[in-house]
Amino acid sequence: MRLFILIFAFCLTSSVHAELRYELQPQPLAEGVWLLEGSMANFDKANGGNIVNTGFIVTDSGVVVIDSGPSRRYGEAMREAIARVTDRPIIKVLLTHHHPDHVLGNQAFADVPIAALAGTTELLREQGNAMAENMYRLVGDWMRGTEVVLPTESVATGTLEVGGRTLRLLALRGHTGADLAILDERSGVLFAGDILFYQRALTTPNSPGLDVWLADLDTLQALPWKRLVAGHGPVADDAAPFAQMRDYLGWLDGLLRDSAASGADMNEVIQSPIPERFAGISLTRYELIRSVSHLYPRYEADALGRVDQ
Amino acid sequence: MSVRILLLLIALQGQAVLAADADPLQSVMWEYHHKGLLNGEPYVFDERVQVQVPPFAEDSRQVPIHVDARALGDEVVRIEAWADLNPIPRIFTFVPGNQVLPLVAIRIRVEQATPVRAAVLTRDGVWHVGSARVDAAGGGCTAPSVVRAQPGWEDRLGEVIGGRFARGDFSRLRLQVSHPMDNGLVGGIPEFFLNQAELRAADGQVLAALELYPAVAENPSLSLEVKGEQDTRLWLRDNNGNEFEAAL
Numbered sequence: 001m002r003l004f005i006l007i008f009a010f011c012l013t014s015s016v017h018a019e020l021r022y023e024l025q026p027q028p029l030a031e032g033v034w035l036l037e038g039s040m041a042n043f044d045k046a047n048g049g050n051i052v053n054t055g056f057i058v059t060d061s062g063v064v065v066i067d068s069g070p071s072r073r074y075g076e077a078m079r080e081a082i083a084r085v086t087d088r089p090i091i092k093v094l095l096t097h098h099h100p101d102h103v104l105g106n107q108a109f110a111d112v113p114i115a116a117l118a119g120t121t122e123l124l125r126e127q128g129n130a131m132a133e134n135m136y137r138l139v140g141d142w143m144r145g146t147e148v149v150l151p152t153e154s155v156a157t158g159t160l161e162v163g164g165r166t167l168r169l170l171a172l173r174g175h176t177g178a179d180l181a182i183l184d185e186r187s188g189v190l191f192a193g194d195i196l197f198y199q200r201a202l203t204t205p206n207s208p209g210l211d212v213w214l215a216d217l218d219t220l221q222a223l224p225w226k227r228l229v230a231g232h233g234p235v236a237d238d239a240a241p242f243a244q245m246r247d248y249l250g251w252l253d254g255l256l257r258d259s260a261a262s263g264a265d266m267n268e269v270i271q272s273p274i275p276e277r278f279a280g281i282s283l284t285r286y287e288l289i290r291s292v293s294h295l296y297p298r299y300e301a302d303a304l305g306r307v308d309q
Numbered sequence: 310m311s312v313r314i315l316l317l318l319i320a321l322q323g324q325a326v327l328a329a330d331a332d333p334l335q336s337v338m339w340e341y342h343h344k345g346l347l348n349g350e351p352y353v354f355d356e357r358v359q360v361q362v363p364p365f366a367e368d369s370r371q372v373p374i375h376v377d378a379r380a381l382g383d384e385v386v387r388i389e390a391w392a393d394l395n396p397i398p399r400i401f402t403f404v405p406g407n408q409v410l411p412l413v414a415i416r417i418r419v420e421q422a423t424p425v426r427a428a429v430l431t432r433d434g435v436w437h438v439g440s441a442r443v444d445a446a447g448g449g450c451t452a453p454s455v456v457r458a459q460p461g462w463e464d465r466l467g468e469v470i471g472g473r474f475a476r477g478d479f480s481r482l483r484l485q486v487s488h489p490m491d492n493g494l495v496g497g498i499p500e501f502f503l504n505q506a507e508l509r510a511a512d513g514q515v516l517a518a519l520e521l522y523p524a525v526a527e528n529p530s531l532s533l534e535v536k537g538e539q540d541t542r543l544w545l546r547d548n549n550g551n552e553f554e555a556a557l
Contacts, residue, residue, distance in 0.1 A: 133446075134446050137446055263472065263476070265373065265375055265414035266414075267374070268375070289367065290367045292363075293363070293368050293371065293373075294368075300483075300485070301470065303472060304470040304471055304485065305470060305471070305472065306468065306469070307470065307484065307555040308467060308553060308554065309554050309555065
């Protein structure tokens with residue numbers, strides 16, 4: 001009996017200490033351009049917050065990392081994954097925007113310059129700790145030891161010449177107010193950040209407005225891209241992600257406008273039917289609930305007039 | 310079967326009978342609020358009282374709740390709404406009168422995940438209780454004021470935006486009042502909140518009365534429904550004695 005209890009206790013403790021590991025498999029997108037594809041689910045203790053696409057570009061002088069992932073542990077796993085495909089050193093991290101799934105792996109890259117738009121650094125300074133706390137709540141122990149590390153360099157629209165490659169940088173605004181997109185000119189791979197979501201519902205917590213976002217899509221689509229890497233969702237070689245984004249943003253904008261014009265309350269709007277054509281997109285209801293909280297007050301204010309006397 | 314097991318079975322049986330009237334959300338605070346807010350008066354949990362909340366609070370400072378007791382018709386005397394686990398649980402007390410529907414949409418702060426309740430007193434003296442649970446990261450009651458961070462907020466105090474929307478035989482009145490609704494839980498800022506509202510007819514007759522508590526979010530949003538297309542005025546007063554009025 002005592003032996004049984006001992007074995008039982010051992011099983012308990014070993015399951016508690018089972019190591020959490022991100023299984024990151026770099027996928028080649030073009031010569032020297034790699035993707036680490038996340039799931040299209042929501043933040044969860046089952047995925048450790050790995051719901052995001054990150055990437056890296058191997059240049060002659062070293063590796064440029066694009067986004068650092070949702071946790072310190074992810075950042076460390078990313079470094080190991082990069083080391084499996086190249087022995088060149090990491091020389092720079094570019095952050096597409098300040099959301100936690102894209103930047104909380106920064107600690108693993110504290111020895112290299114971490115670059116972002118100035119607006120991204122400001123937003124991360126303001127909101128980083130609160131977002132990190134919420135990540136601990138959502139994904140638990142995967143976050144252990146994770147702290148916000150602010151970018152150390154700022155970038156702007158222009159080109160970045162690095163190790164024989166030209167990276168075209170675009171400062172956009174539609175998703176967070178400070179969104180960086182990166183086009184590798186040699187391969188035509190476009191890392192669109194969260195300006196593009198594909199087959200996964202877009203998120204709006206810091207969006208300055210859906211009209212701004214729609215304009216950014218035009219800017220991106222006009223670039224000489226060959227492959228599209230959305231912030232979330234599968235890689236595409238055609239313009240389908242742009243078409244889906246325009247369709248979805250247009251529907252969301254119309255829904256919020258019509259709801260406000262008819263006097264609907266928030267709880268009524270979040271129960272609105274979601275068109276059948278978006279059935280293949282994950283998390284539409286969940287993200288509608290969030291977007292109503294973020295955006296509906298502006299549509300309400302537009303639909304209401306001054307009535308005080 | 311031993312006597313002890315028999316006694317245990319009887320005890321379990323008794324619990325099962327009690328459980329028929331038990332809180333569907335099994336909140337530790339139900340008995341407390343039943344005593345404190347409903348004076349321990351008779352109650353039933355009643356699905357005809359609909360409380361709608363989002364499944365989770367995206368913004369714990371602005372959580373929309375929608376209370377609808379229209380299924381109880383003209384029997385409604387008063388509605389009490391509260392959030393079980395809030396440091397300031399009470400949200401509003403609503404006396405709709407016979408020209409106004411027993412329906413209120415409003416936004417609140419939540420400090421943590423909590424059941425939200427609406428108890429509807431009918432003419433027979435029974436409280437009909439509807440419930441919903443909202444998950445939340447929390448902190449909405451103690452977060453720094455958003456309104457007070459905006460320059461010039463004092464000048465906008467009491468400004469009301471609103472509109473009237475046709476809803477069949479009724480009109481929905483929607484409005485939002487500029488007010489910080491300080492609840493006294495944020496360091497150095499004493500309570501300063503709208504605590505009274507009346508919907509009045511053009512001739513001044515009170516159509517519905519609403520008491521508000523500082524669980525209500527900053528810049529309160531409110532939706533009510535009134536019979537017909539009559540002109541109405543909303544009168545508001547805060548705990549500092551400022552009065553505001555809007556025509557809808």
